[in-house]
Amino acid sequence: MRRRPQRQRSAQARDSRADDHEVAHLYLLHGVLLLNYTGTCLPLEIPVQVVPPYVATVARGGLSHAGALVRAHVPASGRVIVLTSPRVRGLWGKTLDASLRKDGLDASVLELPDGEEHKNLAELAKLAEAMVAASADREALLLAFGGGVIGDVGGFLASVYMRGVRLLQVPTTLLAMVDSSLGGKTGVNLAAGKNLVGTFYHPRAILADPDVLATLPEREFRSGLAEAIKYGIIGATDLFTFIEQEAAALRACRPEPLEQLIAACLQEKARVVAADERESDLRRVLNFGHTLGHALESATGYTRYLHGEAVAWGMIATTRIAIRIGRLSEAQGTRIVGAILNVCAPLPALVDDAGLLLRHAASDKKTRAGRLHFVLPVAIGRVEIACGIDEAVIAAALQDAAAIAARAPVVR
Ligand SMILES: NC(=O)c1ccc[n+]([C@@H]2O[C@H](COP(=O)([O-])OP(=O)(O)OC[C@H]3O[C@@H](n4cnc5c(N)ncnc54)[C@H](O)[C@@H]3O)[C@@H](O)[C@H]2O)c1
Ligand SMILES: [Zn+2]
Numbered sequence: 174m175r176r177r178p179q180r181q182r183s184a185q186a187r188d189s190r191a192d193d194h195e196v197a198h199l200y201l202l203h204g205v206l207l208l209n210y211t212g213t214c215l216p217l218e219i220p221v222q223v224v225p226p227y228v229a230t231v232a233r234g235g236l237s238h239a240g241a242l243v244r245a246h247v248p249a250s251g252r253v254i255v256l257t258s259p260r261v262r263g264l265w266g267k268t269l270d271a272s273l274r275k276d277g278l279d280a281s282v283l284e285l286p287d288g289e290e291h292k293n294l295a296e297l298a299k300l301a302e303a304m305v306a307a308s309a310d311r312e313a314l315l316l317a318f319g320g321g322v323i324g325d326v327g328g329f330l331a332s333v334y335m336r337g338v339r340l341l342q343v344p345t346t347l348l349a350m351v352d353s354s355l356g357g358k359t360g361v362n363l364a365a366g367k368n369l370v371g372t373f374y375h376p377r378a379i380l381a382d383p384d385v386l387a388t389l390p391e392r393e394f395r396s397g398l399a400e401a402i403k404y405g406i407i408g409a410t411d412l413f414t415f416i417e418q419e420a421a422a423l424r425a426c427r428p429e430p431l432e433q434l435i436a437a438c439l440q441e442k443a444r445v446v447a448a449d450e451r452e453s454d455l456r457r458v459l460n461f462g463h464t465l466g467h468a469l470e471s472a473t474g475y476t477r478y479l480h481g482e483a484v485a486w487g488m489i490a491t492t493r494i495a496i497r498i499g500r501l502s503e504a505q506g507t508r509i510v511g512a513i514l515n516v517c518a519p520l521p522a523l524v525d526d527a528g529l530l531l532r533h534a535a536s537d538k539k540t541r542a543g544r545l546h547f548v549l550p551v552a553i554g555r556v557e558i559a560c561g562i563d564e565a566v567i568a569a570a571l572q573d574a575a576a577i578a579a580r581a582p583v584v585r
Contacts, residue, residue: 216230216231216232216235217230217231217232217432217433217436218230218231219231219436219439219440219443220443221355221375221379221443221446221447222443222447223357223375223446223447223450224450225375227375227376227377227378227379228378228379229354229355229378229379229380229381229439229443230242230378230379230380230381231350231381231382231383231432231435231436231439232380232381232382233382233383233384233428233432234382234384235380235381235382236265236268236269236272236343236380236382236384236385237268237271237272238272239269239272239273239316239343239380240272240273240274240275240276240278241272241276242341242378242380243273243276243278243314243316243341244276244277244278246314246339246341246377246378247278247312247313247314247339248312250312251310251312251313251314251339252280252281252307252308252309252310252312252313252314253273253278253279253280253281253313253314253316254280254281254282254283254304254307254309254313254314254315254316255269255273255280255281255282255283255315255316255318256283256284256285256300256315256316256317256318256319256323256326256327256330257282257283257284257285257318257319257323258284258285258286258287258319258320258322258323259284259286259287260287261318261319261320261323261345262282262284262318264388265318265345265385265388266282269318269343270282280316281307281309283300283303283304283307285300285319285322285323285326287322288322289322289362289367289475291322292322292325292326292361292362293361293362293363294361294363294370296326296361297326297329297330297361300326300330301330301333301334304330304334309334309335309338310335311335311336311337311338312338313334313335313338313339314338314339314340314341314377315327315330315331315334315338315339315340315341316340316341316343317331317340317341317342317343317344317354317376318343318345319344319345319346319349320344320345320346320348320349320393321344321346321348321349321352321353321354321480323345323349324342324344324349324353324354324359325353325358325359325360325361325368325371326359326361327340327342327359328340328342328357328358328359328360328372328374328376329359329360329361329370329371329372329374331359331374331376332359332372332374333372337374339377340374340375340376340377341376341377341378341379341380342354342355342376342378342379342380343379343380343381343382344379344381345385345386345389346386346389346393346397347386347389347393347394347396347397347398347400347401347435348393348396348397348400348480348481349397350381350383350386350397350435350438350439351397351400351401351404351434351435351438351439351442352397352400352401352438352442354376354379354381355379355439355442355443355446356442356446356459357373357374357375357376357446357450358371358373359371359372359373359374360372366471366536366537367467367471367475373450379439381435381439383428383431383432383435384428386426386431387426392479392482393479394426395424395481395482395516395517395518396479396480396481396482396517397481398416398423398424398481398516398517399462399481399482399484399485399488399513399516399517400438400480400481400484401416401434401435401438401516402416402488402512402513402516402517403459403461403462403484403488404437404438404441404442405441405512405553405554406461406488406509406550406553406554406556407441407445407458407459407461407548407550407554407555407556408441408444408445408458408554408555408556409437409440409441409554410553410554411437412434412437412438412441413512413553413554415430415433415434415437416434416512416516417508417512417515419434420512420515420516423516424516442459445458445459454558457546457548457558458548458556458558460546460548461488461491461548461550461556462484462485462486462487462488462491462548463484463487463548464487464491464534464537464545464546464547464548465486465487465490465491465530465534465571466480466483466484466485466486466487466488467483467487467533467534467537468487468530468531468533468534468537469483469486469487469523469524469530470483471533471536471537472524472526472529472530472533473524477521477524478520478521481517482517482520482521485513485514485517485520486520486523486574488509488513489510489513489514489574489577490523490567490570490571490573490574491547491548491549491550491570492506492509492510492550493506493510493569493570493571493573493574494547494549494562494566494567494570495549495550495551497566497569497570497573498549498559498562498566500549500551500557500559501549501550501551501552505550505552505553506550508553509550509553510577514577518584519584519585520578520584520585521584521585522578522584522585523571523574523575523578523584525571525572525574525575526571527564527567527568527571528568530567530571531545531564531567544560544561545560545562546558546559546560547559547560547562
């Protein structure tokens, strides 16, 4: 799969909402990054055609050039606030800091402790107070530098602080690079459930540097691969084939295929998000594997699975549902399940209690008018939304998935 250059494709795909001048302006901004770029290969750029449009850049070594990007997006008088986690700061903070300094930027760094339990309103309030203390006004730019938790909290904070300040997403986990940094969904958790308070707020730009993934724990990395393969199954056959063919290289975290993978996923997500910014029907295809995935996470108190691991099981069981109701051929289903396991296994064992999972799924905010919806694959690269699936079919599909796990060494 050779997907560069991205610009030709984007010109064809351009929709009427983002006019040519705006897009040209964005490329000029990113030209700053390109001109300063001294890496071994050119960055990949993905236009995101929302209002206003912006560009996601995938660049090996790009973190060392983040200063140029920030400079292009913040007024001279604007404060730069970096939100990060202690772990990411310890591993990559110096690289980012050096790059900001090179461009004459003196940033204030705010930390959110690691862990989903800190993604809450109390921490958000503390961070907002810290922004005041750092003299951030409406001209400020917030750079979210971390995994999906930092991206979600940083995005939310940027959207509500002084009714909205500039936001850049610099994701550092694979999951955040391929999925959560793009799309504009921000938020925090309540005691009653995950992501129950939030906003839609797009960043001015995304910068994903695959080199940063070298320090990511393997399990986190595989969890990100689950979200990546989702994009192949829901709408990009060539991406799915690429993942099938490059599975070993991807698992080994080889930079070249990884960079291509991230760019292809962002391109697919950008396509879906541009067509449906506020998650009405079209965008719901992104929830493939998530109806059961979220139920698995919730039923196990968010302790057994990483998000992508639960989604991997959710995708496998949902694929079996599609086969059982005659919407997907056994051959295509086998290919889908094989590819998921190839990049995501070993996984924590599956909870296959259908009653338990359906109770948890029913209280999920993705349930509409009390009816459970499933995004079903009907072919590799094509999905449809189905509701009213018989509980017995779901139970049988979960048993199929458990049998798959029992046959192969896929469970940790
Ligand atoms: N907004 C969206 O559209 C969207 C989509 C999917 C998930 N999410 C959210 O994303 C969150 C999960 O994100 P995640 O999987 O990135 O987890 P995470 O943000 O919790 O990061 C996982 C761990 O990896 C560490 N880490 C990050 N980058 C690292 C690196 N390069 N090297 C070493 N360690 C690193 C972090 O400090 C953290 O301890 C959830 O809160 C979920 O709700 C949001
Ligand atoms: Zn997800």
